[in-house]
Amino acid sequence: MNAIEIKGLTKNFGSKQALKGLNMTVPVGAIYGFIGENGSGKSTTEKLMCGLLVPDGGSIKLYGKDYRDAEVRSHVGVLIESPGCFPNYSVWNNMLLQAANLGIKNAEAEVRKVLKIVRMEGAASNKFKNCSLGMKQRIGIAFALLGNPKLLILDEPINGLDVDGMRIMREVLADIAKLGCTVVISSHVLGELEKIATHYGIVRGGKMIKEMTAAELEASCRTYVALQTKEMNRAKALLACKYSRVEEDENGLLRVYDAKEPEEIVQYLYDNGILISEIKTAKIGLEEYYIDLMKEGK
Amino acid sequence: MKHELRFESPSFGKRLKGMLGVDFYRLFHTPMYYIFLAIAALIPALILGTTGMTDPQTGVATAPLYTNAWNAIAADSPLYAFSNIGEYANMNMVFIFGGIMVSIFIGHDYKSGYVKQLFTTHAKKQDYMMSKTITCAFAMACMCVTYLLGAVVAGLLVGMEFSGNVGSIIIAILSKMVMSLGWASLYTFLNVIFRRYFGVSIASSFFFGTGLPIIAIGMILGNNLGSVLNIFLYGSSVYACLSATPLTLAVCLVCSAAWAVIYNVAGTQILSKCDVY
Numbered sequence: 001m002n003a004i005e006i007k008g009l010t011k012n013f014g015s016k017q018a019l020k021g022l023n024m025t026v027p028v029g030a031i032y033g034f035i036g037e038n039g040s041g042k043s044t045t046e047k048l049m050c051g052l053l054v055p056d057g058g059s060i061k062l063y064g065k066d067y068r069d070a071e072v073r074s075h076v077g078v079l080i081e082s083p084g085c086f087p088n089y090s091v092w093n094n095m096l097l098q099a100a101n102l103g104i105k106n107a108e109a110e111v112r113k114v115l116k117i118v119r120m121e122g123a124a125s126n127k128f129k130n131c132s133l134g135m136k137q138r139i140g141i142a143f144a145l146l147g148n149p150k151l152l153i154l155d156e157p158i159n160g161l162d163v164d165g166m167r168i169m170r171e172v173l174a175d176i177a178k179l180g181c182t183v184v185i186s187s188h189v190l191g192e193l194e195k196i197a198t199h200y201g202i203v204r205g206g207k208m209i210k211e212m213t214a215a216e217l218e219a220s221c222r223t224y225v226a227l228q229t230k231e232m233n234r235a236k237a238l239l240a241c242k243y244s245r246v247e248e249d250e251n252g253l254l255r256v257y258d259a260k261e262p263e264e265i266v267q268y269l270y271d272n273g274i275l276i277s278e279i280k281t282a283k284i285g286l287e288e289y290y291i292d293l294m295k296e297g298k
Numbered sequence: 299m300k301h302e303l304r305f306e307s308p309s310f311g312k313r314l315k316g317m318l319g320v321d322f323y324r325l326f327h328t329p330m331y332y333i334f335l336a337i338a339a340l341i342p343a344l345i346l347g348t349t350g351m352t353d354p355q356t357g358v359a360t361a362p363l364y365t366n367a368w369n370a371i372a373a374d375s376p377l378y379a380f381s382n383i384g385e386y387a388n389m390n391m392v393f394i395f396g397g398i399m400v401s402i403f404i405g406h407d408y409k410s411g412y413v414k415q416l417f418t419t420h421a422k423k424q425d426y427m428m429s430k431t432i433t434c435a436f437a438m439a440c441m442c443v444t445y446l447l448g449a450v451v452a453g454l455l456v457g458m459e460f461s462g463n464v465g466s467i468i469i470a471i472l473s474k475m476v477m478s479l480g481w482a483s484l485y486t487f488l489n490v491i492f493r494r495y496f497g498v499s500i501a502s503s504f505f506f507g508t509g510l511p512i513i514a515i516g517m518i519l520g521n522n523l524g525s526v527l528n529i530f531l532y533g534s535s536v537y538a539c540l541s542a543t544p545l546t547l548a549v550c551l552v553c554s555a556a557w558a559v560i561y562n563v564a565g566t567q568i569l570s571k572c573d574v575y
Contacts, residue, residue, distance in 0.1 A: 050418040053573045071307040074420035084411030086324070100319045102419055103312045143415060153418075 001064055003028045003151050003182035004049065009058035011044055011206075018044045020206040021058065026184060026199065028063075031177050033197035034186040035290055041206040042186040043080070046155050049184075050078045062151065074102070077144030077152045077181075082136060084143075087129035091120065091139055094128055095146070102147040114145040118172050134165030141172060152176065152183045158192050166192065190287040200286070202293060210293065221283045225262045226253040227269075228278040235274050242268060253278075313425045317416075321433040325403070331437060334399045338392050338441035339448030342370040345387055346452040363387065367453030368462045371446065372470045372539045378516030378524030389474045390509065390535045392445050393481045396438035397503030400485035403437075404430060405496045413493075414575040423569035427562045430486040431479065435558075438478035446471060466542045473538030473550040480531045480554035481507070483561035490565045509535070531557055 004026035011019040019041045026032045036042045047053045049060055051068055060067040062076065085094040092111065099107035115121050118138040123131065131139065137157050144152050158169050170192055176183060177196050187193050200217060202210040212220070226249070229235045236254055239246045245257040259265050262279050269276060284292070325331050349363040363384035364370060373385050380386045407413045416426065453460060485503045492499035509532030516524045516533075527533030534553040538546055 047575070052414060052417055052575045054571060070313070070420040070422060073418075074308050076418065078415075078418035080414060080418065082411060084413070084415030086406075086410050086412065089327075097320045097323060098415060100323075101316045101416060101421060103308055103316045147419075 001028055002026060002061075003030070003063060004032075004184065005059075005061040005064075006045070006049070007059050009045065009048060009060065010056045011041075011048060011053060012056050018206055019048075019055075019058075022203065022206060023208050024201055025211060026182060026201075028182055029180065030182055030199040031197050032182070032184045033190075033193040033200045033286075034184055034203070035188075035190065035193070035200060035286075036186075036203035037294070040203045042203055043155055044206075045203070046078075046153050046184070046186060047080060049153060050076070050080060052080065074147065075150040077146065077149035079137070079140040079144045079153070079157055080155045083140030085128040085136075085139065088127060090125050090127055091115075091131065092124040094139070095124075095142065098143050098146055104147055110146060111142075114142040117145060117175055118142045119168055132165075134161045134168065137161065137165070137169065138172060141176070145176070150181050152181055154183065154185045156187055157185065158187050158189045170195065190290060191285065194286040197286075202290060204294065217286060217289065218283075221285070221289050222257055223281055223283050225256045225259045225265055225279065225281050227256070227262075227265065227276050227280075228253050229269065229274055229276050231274050235269055238269065238272050238274070239265070308420050310425070313421060314428060317421060317425050317429040318432060321429050322436075325433055325437055328403070330399065330402055334395060334437070335441055335444045337395055339444040341391055341395075342389075342445055342449035343452035346370055346449065346456050346458060349384075349456075365459055366462065367449060367456075367458040367460050368467055368540055370449040370453070371467065372474070372542075373536070374540050376521065376524065376537045376539050378519070378521055378527050378533060378536055379513065389442060389445050389449075389471070390532070392438060392441045392474075393477070393531075393535065394504060394507035396434070396441055396478070396481060397485045397488075397507035398500055399437060399441075400430075400434045400482060401489055401496070401500040401503045403434060404486065404489040404493075405499060408493050408575070409496070411575075417574050423574075424562070424566045426569065427483075427486060427490070427565040431483045431558060431562060434482035434486060435479040438482055439475045442471065442475045442478065462540050466540055469542040469544065469547050470538045470540055473542055473547045474535060476547065476550045477531065477535045477538065477554050480534075480557040480561075483558040483565075484531060487561040487565045490568055512536075528553060 002025050004024060006022060006024040009019050009022040022041060022045060024045065034042055044053065048055050049067060051073065062072045065072045095111040095115070096107055099111055104110050112121070115124055118141050120135065120138050120142060123135060128139070141154065141157060144154065158166060161169055173185070173196055185193060198214050200212055201208055232248070232254060236246055236248065239254065239256055243256050243258050247255045249255050256265060262281055266276055266279065345363060346367060369384065369388065371389050373388060377385045484506060488502045488506065489499045492502060512527055512530050512532040516527055519526070528537045528549055531553065534550045538550055
């Protein structure tokens, strides 16, 4: 069974078509990285899944049932943009109110448990309006975790956080991944997503252009040889004659994508009078894979 | 690997109980509620306290709005079309201020993002409409009580006459309190329609709260034919007057409950068919 199954989802905002028949499949237990440019339809898809928007066409099934089904909805935890808290109430009271809405019996213990998961036990008495962005995002995740959900939908929980906030959030998300629930996370911070995701979905222009597992991504990510020499320009020109894709990266290294072995490059440049000072093989990450995919589309 | 997951279905009672708990908590922990209770008490106090005062410039006493303090609660007879402000200014004004209170209360749901948090859970749109209606109806009924207290205290302080049939007065007050349910459902409905426009929702609540559309029809029909207006919220509210009988209470009950159902169903439909947030 799939936790989420979306078929032919369409959504229009006036004359703008936000989703153009989007399909999406999230298996039970997956940590699904939902990736796409701004305005590609990620948040719209998530809001539709959560019942905040009404679709114009297509179907959304959660655990095989209609997404509006109250039974299923009671097991979905959501963080869309920011948590819906009352600013003048304390974090603790806001949490208790949400627990009451969810009909959680042992509310105080449950709230304490989720605040511990998100490392917010010490800030429970703070007024929500006095919390930092990082704290608010973690409170949002705590909200989503209330009631022991089987499916978590997190809309860009990492974005906008400082280094420390990002580190804490990474730890929190790693802990959540261990809880065993299905998680959908949309984010632009692909480096962070890559550390936890088991599945990916890449959306562009309101359509799903690629869905794959982390293993498939690993297999799809091309190996490249990165090298450095004192004569970068001449080396680049020479290598470009022999290999189809040669680029200089942000670290000042030359990347050769379709070389079989580094030794053949070393030999080739040596034969042309160029000595290499540094050489290594590496694989492109999710971020580069995504950028490549977007370039191909354009 | 086959995954089998079982979900518990939260009952209607459980869902509504949780939501009502939150709404009543918010009501009692919001200064706005107590401010509006105070406003409700001040309205009759100001009306009764200032009526008949001497103009400091001319030295002439103004014509008193009432001679009987109970007229601050309701008119002597159902006056759908009134001839002076004293026939209009009574406990029905609670519903005008109540409308503003409901707009602020529900507007805060959207401003804070609470509805977003709510509708992503098992909460149904129908539960939301019902919970808001019940909570706001309670708040308005409480405003009726403080209005009554304000009228009585001010009437005693000013030394006004308290005359009338006790039974009719009690029925009139109860009838107006009963009308709170219908009015609360109207305001909840208006706030659901104009959920993205806080200013419009307040203005619309104020407009309908004044009863102007019904008063306009009442002016055309006249007070004798005006009883047909009892099918409307303002009409029934006017019908709850100092000559009220048990029939008055029954009419108010039916009218209030019927409109509450109509507005709740309509609001639920709108919320179900439109984007919530």
